[in-house]
Each structure stands twice: as structure tokens, then as C-alpha cells.
Amino acid sequence: MKGIRMESFGNPVSTETLLSARERALVALETLVSRSGAGSEFTGWLDLPQDITSKDIEAYKECAQEWRGLDYVVVIGIGGSYLGAKAALDLLQDNFADFRKNDTPHLIFAGFNMSEQYMTDLLNLLKGKEFGLIVISKSGTTTEPAVAFRILRSALEESAGKEVARKRIIAVTDGAKGALRQMVEKYGYRSFVIPASVGGRYSVLSPVGLLPLAMAGVDIESMLNGAKQAMASLLEWNEENPAVVYAATRNALYESGYKVELLTSYRPDARNFTEWWKQLFGESEGKGGKGIFPASAIFTTDLHSLGQFIQDGSKILFETNLVTDEKGGEIMMQQMDDDSDSLNYLAGKSLEQVNATARKGVLSAHVSGNVPNINIETGAIDAATLGELFIFFEISCGISAYMLGVNPFDQPGVEQYKKNMFALLGKPGYKQN
Amino acid sequence: MKGIRMESFGNPVSTETLLSARERALVALETLVSRSGAGSEFTGWLDLPQDITSKDIEAYKECAQEWRGLDYVVVIGIGGSYLGAKAALDLLQDNFADFRKNDTPHLIFAGFNMSEQYMTDLLNLLKGKEFGLIVISKSGTTTEPAVAFRILRSALEESAGKEVARKRIIAVTDGAKGALRQMVEKYGYRSFVIPASVGGRYSVLSPVGLLPLAMAGVDIESMLNGAKQAMASLLEWNEENPAVVYAATRNALYESGYKVELLTSYRPDARNFTEWWKQLFGESEGKGGKGIFPASAIFTTDLHSLGQFIQDGSKILFETNLVTDEKGGEIMMQQMDDDSDSLNYLAGKSLEQVNATARKGVLSAHVSGNVPNINIETGAIDAATLGELFIFFEISCGISAYMLGVNPFDQPGVEQYKKNMFALLGKPGYKQN
Numbered sequence: 001m002k003g004i005r006m007e008s009f010g011n012p013v014s015t016e017t018l019l020s021a022r023e024r025a026l027v028a029l030e031t032l033v034s035r036s037g038a039g040s041e042f043t044g045w046l047d048l049p050q051d052i053t054s055k056d057i058e059a060y061k062e063c064a065q066e067w068r069g070l071d072y073v074v075v076i077g078i079g080g081s082y083l084g085a086k087a088a089l090d091l092l093q094d095n096f097a098d099f100r101k102n103d104t105p106h107l108i109f110a111g112f113n114m115s116e117q118y119m120t121d122l123l124n125l126l127k128g129k130e131f132g133l134i135v136i137s138k139s140g141t142t143t144e145p146a147v148a149f150r151i152l153r154s155a156l157e158e159s160a161g162k163e164v165a166r167k168r169i170i171a172v173t174d175g176a177k178g179a180l181r182q183m184v185e186k187y188g189y190r191s192f193v194i195p196a197s198v199g200g201r202y203s204v205l206s207p208v209g210l211l212p213l214a215m216a217g218v219d220i221e222s223m224l225n226g227a228k229q230a231m232a233s234l235l236e237w238n239e240e241n242p243a244v245v246y247a248a249t250r251n252a253l254y255e256s257g258y259k260v261e262l263l264t265s266y267r268p269d270a271r272n273f274t275e276w277w278k279q280l281f282g283e284s285e286g287k288g289g290k291g292i293f294p295a296s297a298i299f300t301t302d303l304h305s306l307g308q309f310i311q312d313g314s315k316i317l318f319e320t321n322l323v324t325d326e327k328g329g330e331i332m333m334q335q336m337d338d339d340s341d342s343l344n345y346l347a348g349k350s351l352e353q354v355n356a357t358a359r360k361g362v363l364s365a366h367v368s369g370n371v372p373n374i375n376i377e378t379g380a381i382d383a384a385t386l387g388e389l390f391i392f393f394e395i396s397c398g399i400s401a402y403m404l405g406v407n408p409f410d411q412p413g414v415e416q417y418k419k420n421m422f423a424l425l426g427k428p429g430y431k432q433n
Numbered sequence: 434m435k436g437i438r439m440e441s442f443g444n445p446v447s448t449e450t451l452l453s454a455r456e457r458a459l460v461a462l463e464t465l466v467s468r469s470g471a472g473s474e475f476t477g478w479l480d481l482p483q484d485i486t487s488k489d490i491e492a493y494k495e496c497a498q499e500w501r502g503l504d505y506v507v508v509i510g511i512g513g514s515y516l517g518a519k520a521a522l523d524l525l526q527d528n529f530a531d532f533r534k535n536d537t538p539h540l541i542f543a544g545f546n547m548s549e550q551y552m553t554d555l556l557n558l559l560k561g562k563e564f565g566l567i568v569i570s571k572s573g574t575t576t577e578p579a580v581a582f583r584i585l586r587s588a589l590e591e592s593a594g595k596e597v598a599r600k601r602i603i604a605v606t607d608g609a610k611g612a613l614r615q616m617v618e619k620y621g622y623r624s625f626v627i628p629a630s631v632g633g634r635y636s637v638l639s640p641v642g643l644l645p646l647a648m649a650g651v652d653i654e655s656m657l658n659g660a661k662q663a664m665a666s667l668l669e670w671n672e673e674n675p676a677v678v679y680a681a682t683r684n685a686l687y688e689s690g691y692k693v694e695l696l697t698s699y700r701p702d703a704r705n706f707t708e709w710w711k712q713l714f715g716e717s718e719g720k721g722g723k724g725i726f727p728a729s730a731i732f733t734t735d736l737h738s739l740g741q742f743i744q745d746g747s748k749i750l751f752e753t754n755l756v757t758d759e760k761g762g763e764i765m766m767q768q769m770d771d772d773s774d775s776l777n778y779l780a781g782k783s784l785e786q787v788n789a790t791a792r793k794g795v796l797s798a799h800v801s802g803n804v805p806n807i808n809i810e811t812g813a814i815d816a817a818t819l820g821e822l823f824i825f826f827e828i829s830c831g832i833s834a835y836m837l838g839v840n841p842f843d844q845p846g847v848e849q850y851k852k853n854m855f856a857l858l859g860k861p862g863y864k865q866n
Binding site for chain 2 (some may be wrong): 083095096099100106108112116118119120121123124125140150154183186200201260268269279286288289291292293295298299303304305307308310311313314328331333334338340342343345346351354355357358360362364365366368412413414416417418419421425426427428
């Protein structure tokens with residue numbers, strides 16, 4: 001971990017406007033830190049890294065140890081209840097982990113969709129295998145995970161018997177109330193608590209993210225340590241604080257008419273990290289007719305799909321690039337006698353060097369195409385850096401939403417479709433309009 | 434296959450404007466069909482479904498038969514050289530195909546990024562395994578696939594010996610020129626031709642998509658038949674032609690200020706289909722400072738991330754929903770004695786019914802939030818329907834770009850970053866500014 005650096009390129013906003021945005025960002029930071037703003041009852045995530053005790057960590061690891069011999073651990077959750085763990089897992093494990101037997105059970109995610117095909121395929125996969133369920137839901141009544149849990153619990157009870165099944169279910173839920181808490185009490189499932197003051201999209205460093213990651217053998221202490229250090233430095237009332245600068249810059253760009261932010265990475269395994277980021281910012285900012293639309297791209301892959309638009313299409317977007325400082329050097333381009341592919345000019349360079357050079361070429365090309373760019377530079381991706389990045393984006397998201405004048409911690413707009421759906425499904429208490 | 438239906442909801446554009454957009458769309462269709470517009474030398478994809486002969490299909494299948502016993506087939510390509518096959522494969526195979534041994538080799542994609550970690554993990558995966566390479570590149574000098582091919586070819590030659598390796602490489606490339614064609618001639622690799630008149634993002638129904646899909650056991654005849662039928666009906670000069678209506682509707686929305694189109698699906702395995710669509714439209718339209726920014730979402734998953742923004746955030750987007758008519762009925766929600774999860778009201782409904790009902794609830798919610806919606810309805814997803822969908826989007830994309838006054842078939846904007854990158858890498862003939 002070497003600390004986060006932020007740099008802007010091709011920003012068309014005047015220095016005065018940027019400085020005034022930084023002043024506003026500092027005010028927003030103060031609102032966040034003093035827990036005096038809208039939704040302050042949901043700022044418990046500010047305490048998470050230090051509130052997770054070594055006893056908590058021990059408890060997650062014991063579960064992991066006990067389930068080590070299983071083939072699969074199915075993690076049931078949606079939105080903030082799966083994206084953080086999925087994001088971290090993809091970045092920290094082998095790109096082809098699904099293809100082989102590992103020391104730890106394969107983590108499989110479910111309850112984040114209602115596709116019958118997906119569930120059919122999953123039930124087929126689990127047939128004759130040893131598996132456990134981690135069900136993550138604060139209320140226990142969110143439709144997707146509740147439905148998946150009902151189906152998968154039956155499958156587990158059928159295959160392993162009720163008594164074994166009881167030991168192969170862990171609930172991560174509210175400490176006192178909700179349907180899942182009641183089931184824990186009724187059936188004696190093991191359980192971990194999501195603090196009432198932590199909302200879904202800010203919950204990755206609670207058992208929501210940490211328990212599944214422990215199951216997969218991720219070094220969660222390092223992740224928490226990275227998060228702790230980041231929390232200390234990124235809450236500082238300081239104009240150079242990168243979380244403040246990032247929030248101020250994106251807000252100033254938004255005010256200047258840039259309505260879409262494209263988070264990019266040059267690592268294919270960062271795809272789900274960008275999905276986590278999209279939820280964080282989209283749900284926190286997108287309200288009251290406001291907000292930057294969060295989109296993402298993996299480069300160089302998507303230069304061959306979105307690159308044309310970015311370079312030369314409608315001027316509605318700016319790019320924020322996750323620049324990770326990978327070591328590389330394991331794969332060196334070789335000189336070959338036969339240079340039919342005309343690649344000998346790369347001989348002696350590592351693949352990582354070529355990738356990093358592409359990044360530099362893209363940055364200057366897009367800036368010359370009048371696309372503002374922001375680099376967020378970190379050290380190489382490991383558990384600690386990820387802990388830091390989660391905190392960096394959570395803090396800058398809180399600041400950003402307060403700058404926009406919206407509550408960073410609610411999501412009133414997701415209720416409408418649920419009401420319609422419940423009415424159409426005939427759920428008691430809901431009526432069709 | 435039951436034909437594509439298109440329906441609009443909550444469209445704020447006046448009927449007059451929409452009708453006039455349809456007139457312009459018909460003119461654009463005529464330009465496309467008569468091959469008289471910009472880039473007409475790249476309209477060879479209009480002939481693809483009927484130009485692929487049964488002899489061609491036989492040849493793909495022979496390769497598949499010969500390689501059937503391999504563990505892996507690595508498909509090397511980027512952009513249009515991998516997205517179509519990946520999109521179709523995900524939709525047609527088991528959601529968990531990676532986790533188990535199948536009758537056919539696992540297809541693995543490479544050369545679509547330059548991540549050293551990805552390549553390191555891939556080389557580890559291939560160690561001690563039997564594998565073949567399909568390298569897809571019209572020119573043979575696109576950096577990403579050329580680099581991957583150089584590395585993987587060496588690995589194959591090392592593990593299987595030069596003579597076996599030669600038989601385990603198939604090139605899909607230009608018929609006459611380019612680096613890869615030269616290597617085919619020099620080393621005697623098997624090869625298939627990408628017609629000169631077919632550009633990358635319109636090439637899925639050429640050997641670019643068909644050969645990998647045949648390797649994975651996909652019914653490519655059905656796919657081509659679906660495409661043929663679609664080509665016949667969707668090129669008709671008819672105001673109700675759904676390709677015309679779709680192009681006209683999205684163009685009218687764009688002219689009214691909607692700058693972002695969100696393609697949605699309720700199937701998690703459609704993620705890469707949306708990526709294929711993003712390349713098709715983004716690269717075809719995004720030029721001259723114009724174009725709709727193509728984004729995508731998988732529901733209900735992303736209702737728990739982007740849903741808030743869509744419902745209640747900046748009013749810059751409209752949604753296009755892929756509505757597939759899945760049969761379902763294999764997983765029925767059960768009545769349970771213990772209704773702790775309060776889901777008994779769903780008893781007797783299939784999971785697919787619940788998913789479809791969510792879709793209806795979402796549509797009315799988003800429309801009431803002033804988000805225009807377009808439904809593109811097809812039959813259940815199978816190879817034929819996919820063939821039809823590919824053609825539907827290709828034709829409507831050609832029409833859309835002509836309506837916008839841009840060339841649907843070039844991508845001049847992707848050259849700038851390459852020039853910068855080559856200069857930074859010291860490629861002969863390129864100089865740093």
C-alpha cells in the first residue's frame with residue numbers, strides 16, 4: 001500500500017471553479033465526519049474497520065476452516081450484499097479459478113437474479129456435491145435472495161438431511177429484527193450481524209463482505225488494515241486529501257455538463273469492482289433528477305468497442321481511470337527469428353509494460369479528443385490496497401452526494417418497481433393501480 | 434423463432450416527430466439496401482447468412498470433431514473478433530459450464546486484453562493440458578491478439594511439439610493479405626476467410642463467430658437459418674418493419690435530448706450480448722461529436738445498483754429491454770408450512786413467472802419516472818433466435834447511423850490511441866509528438 005494519488009488531465013473547468021468546488025467538498029466532508037447531514041443514522045460504515053475485532057475475524061475464519069472441505073459455498077445476496085465480495089474475489093483470485101479444484105471451496109453467487117435458467121443450472125451443479133449456504137440480507141424479505149434461499153435451503157436439506165443442513169447455513173442479517181433473524185432463532189443457524197447503521201452499498205467491510213472472503217482464503221486482516229489506514233488519512237480536513245479532490249473534480253465536471261462518468265481499468269478482473277462502484281455512486285447520487293450516470297469500461301478490451309465513441313462521439317462523458325501499479329515482469333516479449341507478426345519491436349518489454357504504455361497512449365488520445373480524465377493511482381492490487389480503495393470511494397461518494405445536496409444513504413427510487421411487482425404478484429397488502 | 438416485435442412505452446416524442454423519423458429511417462434503409470451510402474464497401478455482412486455454404490459449415494464441424502477431445506480451445510481475438518461468439522456462447526450454454534467437464538472442449542478467450550496477470554493465469558491453466566488455438570484477426574497485426582498469439586503459440590509448441598502445434602492452430606483472417614495470412618502460407622496452418630467486405634463488429638455470422646461456436650457444439654445451421662429469415666423480413670421497405678421502428682424511435686429520442694441508451698435483459702447470461710451490442714452501436718454511431726452512449730444493465734440484479742438512478746436521477750437515458758419469452762416451469766415456488774420468509778404468496782408460480790412479473794413492474798415504474806422504454810420481444814433464446822437478433826441489431830444499427838449522417842462501418846477514432854501507444858513503445862515508423 002502506498003497511498004492513493006489523484007491526478008487530472010484535460011480538465012476544462014477553470015482553476016477558480018475547481019478551487020471553489022474543493023471548498024464545498026471540504027464542507028461536505030465536515031458534514032460527513034460530524035455525522036450531521038441527511039442520512040447520518042447510516043454512517044456506521046465510518047467505524048467498520050476499527051469495530052471489527054480480532055474475535056470477529058477469528059469467528060469468520062473458524063467458519064472457513066470448518067467448511068474448507070466443501071465443494072461449493074453459495075453466497076446468496078443482491079446489490080450491496082454481494083457486489084463487494086465479488087469485486088474483491090475477482091481481483092484477488094486466479095482469473096481461471098472456476099476451472100479447477102482449489103484449497104478452498106468455490107464461491108458461487110446466487111439470489112442476485114430471478115432467472116429460472118440460472119437456478120436450474122445451479123441446482124444441477126450442486127447435485128451430488130457438498131455445499132453450504134451463506135445468506136445475506138438485512139431484512140430477510142428482499143425478494144431475490146429470499147426466493148433463492150427458499151429454493152436452495154430445500155435442496156440442501158434434501159441432499160444433506162435437515163440436521164447437517166442446519167449447520168451448513170450461515171445468516172448475515174440484522175442483529176435484532178427481520179425475517180432472517182427470526183429464522184436464525186427458530187432453527188439455530190449460525191449468524192453474523194450487519195450493524196443497523198450500515199447500508200448495503202457501504203457494507204463490504206462488515207461480515208457481508210468479510211465472511212465470504214474469509215471462506216475463499218482472502219487475507220481479511222490486511223484488507224481491514226488497509227481500510228483503517230485509509231480511513232485515518234482520507235477523513236482529514238485537507239485540501240489535498242485525494243477523496244476531497246476526486247469528489248470536487250467530478251462535481252465540477254458534472255456542473256459543466258458532463259453527465260456520464262466512465263470508470264476504467266486495464267485489468268479484466270476489475271469488471272466487478274466497477275460494478276460495485278456503479279452501485280455505490282449511482283444509488284447514492286442518482287436522486288431528485290440529479291446525479292452522474294456511472295458507466296464502466298475495461299481497457300484495452302473496450303477500446304475496441306467504446307473507444308470510438310469516447311474519442312469522437314457525443315461529448316457527455318469523462319473518464320476516471322483506476323491505475324494500479326502491477327509488478328509484471330513474468331512474461332517478457334521475446335525476440336523471434338521469424339518476425340511475421342512484426343512484434344519484435346516489443347522484445348525485452350514485459351506484457352505489463354506494454355499494457356501500461358497503452359494506458360498512457362489512451363490517456364493522451366482521449367484528452368486530445370476533449371474527454372477530461374482523472375487518474376486514481378494505487379499500489380499493486382492486494383487485499384490491503386482493496387481495503388483502501390473501498391474506503392476511498394465510500395468517502396468520496398459521501399462527499400459527492402452531500403455536494404449535490406442529496407442524501408448519500410437512502411434509495412427511495414427503488415421502491416416503486418417493488419410496489420408494482422408485489423401488486424402484480426398478489427402479495428398481501430399490495431394493490432394494483 | 435416467432436419474429437421480433439417492438440413496442441414503445443412512455444415515449445415523450447410527438448406522433449408527428451415519430452412518423453417523420455420513420456420516413457427518414459426508411460430512406461436510410463434504402464441507402465443500406467442499395468449499398469449506396471458511406472462505407473458501402475463494408476456491407477458484405479448483408480450477404481453472410483446465405484453466402485455461408487453447407488460446405489463451409491461442414492468444414493467448421495470437421496475442425497470441431499477433430500478437436501473434440503481437447504481440454505481447451507483458446508480463441509484469440511478482440512472487439513468484433515470475440516464478442517459475438519462470447520455473447521452467443523454465454524446465452525446458449527450452461528451458466529456454470531466453466532465448472533465442469535463437458536462433451537466439447539472449454540472455450541477460453543484471450544487476446545482481448547494485455548493484462549499480464551490474465552496471461553500468467555492462462556498459461557498456468559494450460560500447463561499439462563491439451564489445447565488448440567483459434568486466432569482471429571483480419572490484419573494479423575492488431576496488437577492484443579498478435580501479442581497473445583505470439584505467447585500462446587510458443588507455449589503450444591513447447592508443450593505439444595512444433596508438428597502437433599501446427600495442426601492445433603487455425604487462423605481466421607483476410608483471404609489474401611496481412612501478417613496472419615502470410616503466416617498461414619508459411620507454416621501451413623488451417624485457415625478460414627473473413628470476407629474483405631465484412632467489418633469486425635458485423636462479423637459474427639462469418640467464421641469469426643461460427644467456427645468457435647461450432648467447437649462448443651452450438652447448432653450453427655439453426656443460427657444461420659434464423660439470420661436468413663430475419664434478413665429477408667427486416668430489409669423490407671415497410672413502416673412497421675421493427676428494425677425501422679427501433680432505429681426511428683431511438684433517433685427521435687436522441688434528438689429530444691436522451692443521450693444514453695440502456696440495453697437491459699432479465700437474464701444474467703446476456704451480459705456479453707449487451708457488450709456485443711455496445712460495440713455495434715457505439716462504434717457505428719459515436720463519431721463527429723454525435724451518437725447515443727450505449728450502456729447496459731442486467732435486471733433484476735442491477736435494479737439494486739442502477740435502479741435508483743434510472744427511476745429518480747438525471748433524465749438523460751432511455752431503456753431498451755430485450756424481452757425473451759422463456760418457457761420456465763421447471764422451478765415452481767412451493768407452499769411451506771413455515772412461512773417465516775413470507776413468500777407463500779408466490780406458491781404455484783414458476784421462478785420465470787416471478788422474473789417476468791418483475792419486468793412488468795419495472796417497466797411501469799420506470800415509465801412513471803419519465804424514462805422512455807422500448808421492448809424488443811423475441812421468442813425463447815436459442816440459436817435461431819440469436820441469429821435473428823444479431824441481424825435485427827445489425828440492420829437497425831446501419832439505419833441508425835445513416836439517420837445520424839455518419840458512416841456505420843468505419844472507426845477512425847480508434848486510431849489516435851494506437852498511434853500514441855506505438856510511438857511510446859518505439860514501433861518503427863511512429864514518432865512521439
